[in-house]
Amino acid sequence: MPEAGMVSRLRGLGATEAAEIVIRDFTRLVERSNTVSELLEAVDYLKARIEEYPFSALLVNVARRVLGSLAAGSYGSLGEARRLVIESVESTLRSVVAETEAAAEIAARRLSDGDVVLTFGYSRSVIRALEKAAAMGKHVRVIVAESRPLLDGLEAAKTLVEKGFDVTLIVDSAMRFFARDATKALIGADAVMADGSVVSRAGSGLLALVANEARVRLIVVAGSYKLYPETVYGLTVESPALGDEIVPEDLRELGVRGYAPLFEIIPSHLIDALATERGVLAPEAVPLMIREIYGDWPPRLEPIDELVSRASKRLLELAGEEVREK
Amino acid sequence: MDRERVLGLVPEDVKRIADDIKTMRIRGAGRIARAAAQALMRAAEEYRGESLEEFLEYMEGVANLLVSTRPTAVSLPNAVNYVMTVLREEKYQSLEEARRAVIERAREFIEYSKQALRRLGEIGARLIRTGDTILTHCNSSAVESVLVTAWKQGKRFKVYATETRPRYQGYITARDLAREGIPVTLVPDSAVLTVIEKMHVTKVIVGADTVTANGAVINKIGTSQIALAAKRHGVTFIVATETYKFSPYTVVGQLVEIEERSPTEVLEKPIPGLRVRNPAFDATPPDYIDMIVTERGIIPPKSAALLLWEMFRRHLVDAEAKKPQVEEDTIA
Numbered sequence: 001m002p003e004a005g006m007v008s009r010l011r012g013l014g015a016t017e018a019a020e021i022v023i024r025d026f027t028r029l030v031e032r033s034n035t036v037s038e039l040l041e042a043v044d045y046l047k048a049r050i051e052e053y054p055f056s057a058l059l060v061n062v063a064r065r066v067l068g069s070l071a072a073g074s075y076g077s078l079g080e081a082r083r084l085v086i087e088s089v090e091s092t093l094r095s096v097v098a099e100t101e102a103a104a105e106i107a108a109r110r111l112s113d114g115d116v117v118l119t120f121g122y123s124r125s126v127i128r129a130l131e132k133a134a135a136m137g138k139h140v141r142v143i144v145a146e147s148r149p150l151l152d153g154l155e156a157a158k159t160l161v162e163k164g165f166d167v168t169l170i171v172d173s174a175m176r177f178f179a180r181d182a183t184k185a186l187i188g189a190d191a192v193m194a195d196g197s198v199v200s201r202a203g204s205g206l207l208a209l210v211a212n213e214a215r216v217r218l219i220v221v222a223g224s225y226k227l228y229p230e231t232v233y234g235l236t237v238e239s240p241a242l243g244d245e246i247v248p249e250d251l252r253e254l255g256v257r258g259y260a261p262l263f264e265i266i267p268s269h270l271i272d273a274l275a276t277e278r279g280v281l282a283p284e285a286v287p288l289m290i291r292e293i294y295g296d297w298p299p300r301l302e303p304i305d306e307l308v309s310r311a312s313k314r315l316l317e318l319a320g321e322e323v324r325e326k
Numbered sequence: 327m328d329r330e331r332v333l334g335l336v337p338e339d340v341k342r343i344a345d346d347i348k349t350m351r352i353r354g355a356g357r358i359a360r361a362a363a364q365a366l367m368r369a370a371e372e373y374r375g376e377s378l379e380e381f382l383e384y385m386e387g388v389a390n391l392l393v394s395t396r397p398t399a400v401s402l403p404n405a406v407n408y409v410m411t412v413l414r415e416e417k418y419q420s421l422e423e424a425r426r427a428v429i430e431r432a433r434e435f436i437e438y439s440k441q442a443l444r445r446l447g448e449i450g451a452r453l454i455r456t457g458d459t460i461l462t463h464c465n466s467s468a469v470e471s472v473l474v475t476a477w478k479q480g481k482r483f484k485v486y487a488t489e490t491r492p493r494y495q496g497y498i499t500a501r502d503l504a505r506e507g508i509p510v511t512l513v514p515d516s517a518v519l520t521v522i523e524k525m526h527v528t529k530v531i532v533g534a535d536t537v538t539a540n541g542a543v544i545n546k547i548g549t550s551q552i553a554l555a556a557k558r559h560g561v562t563f564i565v566a567t568e569t570y571k572f573s574p575y576t577v578v579g580q581l582v583e584i585e586e587r588s589p590t591e592v593l594e595k596p597i598p599g600l601r602v603r604n605p606a607f608d609a610t611p612p613d614y615i616d617m618i619v620t621e622r623g624i625i626p627p628k629s630a631a632l633l634l635w636e637m638f639r640r641h642l643v644d645a646e647a648k649k650p651q652v653e654e655d656t657i658a
Contacts, residue, residue: 120516146592148491148514154593161599168601171491171592172516173548177608203516209558210551239520246489247512251497254504257511259486264520 014122014152015190015200015226016096019058022049023089030085036078036319039085040312043067047308054237055199055263057191057228062092063304070311073318081318092225099223102277104128107186107221110275113138115183118175118211120145121201122152123188125221127159129275130186134165141165143182145172147203149246149260172203179214189222194231194290196268196283198222202239202261208270217272220283224276229290229299239263332387337372340365340388347402348395350493355535355571356443356467359405360436362392366409367432370425378421385413385428398544398585398607400536400573408435408570442568442621447471450531450566450619451479458483458528461521461556464546465495465502466533468566472619473531474506485510486521490546492591492604515548519555530556534567534618538576539634541612541627543567544584547605553614565610565627566619572630574638584608 026049029042046066050059069088075081107129111117115133117140119126133140142165147153157169170178179185185207191199198204198220211218228235239261247258268283278289291297302310333341343365346352352361369388373381389406396402412431418424450472454460460483462469473485485503487510490496496512503510513521521527530552536544543549543565556563573582589602596602612627625633 145516146491148489148516157600158597161597166601167599168603169593170603171547172514173488173491173546173551174603174605174608176551176554177547177605178603201516202514202520205519206516206551206555209519209554213554246514247500248497251500251504251512254501255509256500256504257509258513259511259517259521259525260514261517261520261524 014124014188015056016058016100016124016188018053019056019062020093020096022046022053022056022059023062023093027086027089030082030089033078033082036315039078039081040315042085043070043308043311043315047304050304052240055190055239057226058096060228060230060304061225062089064301064307065092067304067307067311068302071307071314073314075318078318081315096223096225099225099277100125100128103221103223103275104132106277106280107219107275108132108136108138110219110273110280111138111140111184114140116141116143116181118143118145118179118182118185118207118216119156120153120172120175120187120204120207121147122156122159123221125188125223126186127156127163129221130160130165131163134163141168143168143170143178145170145175145203145207147201148172149242150201150262152201172206175207176210176213179210179216182211182214182216185211185216185218187218187220189220189226190263191228191231192220192222192226192274192283192286193228193265194286196271196286198266198268198271198274198283199228199263200266202264205264205266205270208266212270218270219273219275220266220271221275224278224289224293227286227290227293229294229301230303232287232290232298233301329387329390332384332391335373335375335384336388336391337368340369340372343368344391344395347392353495354465354467355399355401355533356439356568358396358399359401359570360439362402362405363409363432363435363439365392366406367429370428370432373425376421378418378424381421381424382413385410396585397583398535399571400575400582401568401571404570404574405435405439439568439570442570443467443471445621446566446568446619447475449621449624450564451476451481453529453564453619454481454483455528456482459486459526460484461486461488461518461527461530461552461561462499463488463496463515463518463530463532463549463552464490465498466566468533468568468619469531470499470502472566473503473508477506477508483508486513486525486527487511488513488515488518488548488552490548491515492587495546518552522555522559522561527556527559527561529562529564531564531566534565534571535607536576536582537565537567537572537618537627537630538582538609539573539631540576541615541618541630543610543612543615543618543627544582544607545610547608550608550610550614553610557614562616563614564617564619565615569620569622569633569637572634572637574634577631577634577638582609
């Protein structure tokens with residue numbers, strides 16, 4: 001089971017924010033690199049974070065673009081390589097913002113005046129969707145589950161209160177109790193898988209179940225950067241989990257263990273709609289979106305590991321050239 | 327007798343028991359029931375007046391005080407009514423006679439409730455198999471009785487216990503089971519779906535605060551969504567409870583009031599503008615429950631009415647309540 005180190009450092013953040021922090025750290029490392037080996041260290045850093053945070057489709061997609069441009073090798077100096085990396089990171093982050101905004105806009109249209117929205121965890125896409133609905137003049141009430149163990153739902157509740165929403169906070173156990181008061185359920189995603197299932201915070205699956213039982217529509221708001229194309233070829237990832245640290249000291253001494261998975265997979269049949277920047281679609285139509293984005297179905301993908309080794313090889317060649325020039 | 331006057335007469339330790347039930351220092355439907363019987367016993371013992379009439383009024387006042395502490399758990403009024411029946415339905419010549427009857431009746435209830443716990447533990451333990459992975463929610467002495475009995479019989483299994491926000495009663499379950507040597511892992515309430523799937527949970531066992539006439543089980547908030555998740559995964563969902571948690575009021579159509587507790591249990595420091603809702607219980611529909619284990623035997627939930635009729639109809643017809651008795655095994 002992967003360590004939850006980074007995930008718990010990024011406690012309380014939505015999937016996109018957490019990945020963005022990693023990407024900014026990576027960019028800083030790249031900017032500071034004075035030698036090719038320092039640039040290689042930055043690439044290793046990105047690779048290590050992907051392993052720690054395997055569900056972050058954004059991280060994987062950024063890595064794919066950055067490594068792709070490094071591997072292609074259309075640069076003659078360290079400075080050019082650096083610039084290439086930074087440009088590709090920046091353009092990816094710009095498109096993330098644009099996709100999130102567009103997906104939120106589409107989700108907002110699906111909300112009606114007077115809706116009561118049940119949500120779980122912290123998702124910027126969901127918060128933006130609610131803001132846009134409010135801007136459209138729709139009065140929307142929100143019920144947020146606190147989302148143990150990271151309490152990111154509490155963060156979402158605070159943010160929404162600051163933005164002027166009518167928010168009710170509940171414990172995670174009360175989701176079914178309040179599902180009958182809700183008219184819609186809205187969550188974000190960490191990744192959208194090839195089979196249309198969605199990876200989100202542990203607890204979102206329960207929300208999906210109670211919404212489904214109460215006949216409350218569940219909409220997942222996710223820009224297409226959340227697509228995880230590797231899953232077309234059967235990639236599966238283990239959810240990182242917190243362990244004994246959730247157990248109070250006196251109980252740990254008695255041998256009580258702890259287990260708190262951080263993500264879970266919501267099967268597509270519990271999801272009514274994916275709101276993406278390309279429009280609303282059934283989660284089962286994800287292959288269609290993969291074809292739109294990758295130009296082909298099945299998508300042609302080079303494994304991240306191979307991309308890393310090709311990029312590293314190209315950078316080492318660059319180091320050799322620089323040494324020779326001196 | 328008005329409330330003020332009763333409160334003036336109520337001994338301090340009885341007030342303390344009432345307060346402990348209200349603030350959940352005494353918690354769990356079974357413990358609440360025994361504590362209420364104990365409180366009535368103490369109130370009778372400590373009564374210093376001389377008039378039989380006043381004693382009867384005073385005891386009704388104490389009964390009201392106790393019943394008003396928590397609205398949802400039916401074990402409380404059931405225990406109180408069980409004890410008070412001797413005053414309500416019998417005629418006494420003297421104060422002493424009435425006092426003795428109450429004390430005797432309260433003792434009987436406490437003894438019965440302990441026997442019931444042991445007996446349902448024996449019955450429930452038969453359902454547990456070596457190799458089981460069991461998920462439980464909140465803290466229930468009935469569930470603990472089942473699990474500990476099975477463990478002592480040499481059955482080997484693991485337990486996942488939910489933390490049970492907002493008050494973390496799962497910690498109590500974890501401590502009690504760990505002390506018996508049972509391997510137990512705490513999980514957040516939000517994780518139950520993943521735990522059921524990934525840890526291959528074979529049975530869910532929970533207690534009950536109230537069982538209704540149609541077989542719904544009112545238990546700690548979160549129980550019903552665990553039952554829903556278990557149903558989706560074809561995992562057996564078992565409720566373990568003594569029969570005095572079956573609600574006779576629901577037979578005549580009364581709804582069970584779901585207690586809503588203080589927001590500070592969820593969020594210690596209030597955030598301006600943020601509303602907090604904190605219902606303490608929810609209702610699990612009988613469709614999601616495979617069986618209810620009681621000290622009188624196992625029933626499918628929709629047969630709750632049978633138990634209620636058995637227990638209360640006869641009792642309501644005959645002024646003389648039958649002394650309940652835990653019956654021993656007839657199959658062994």
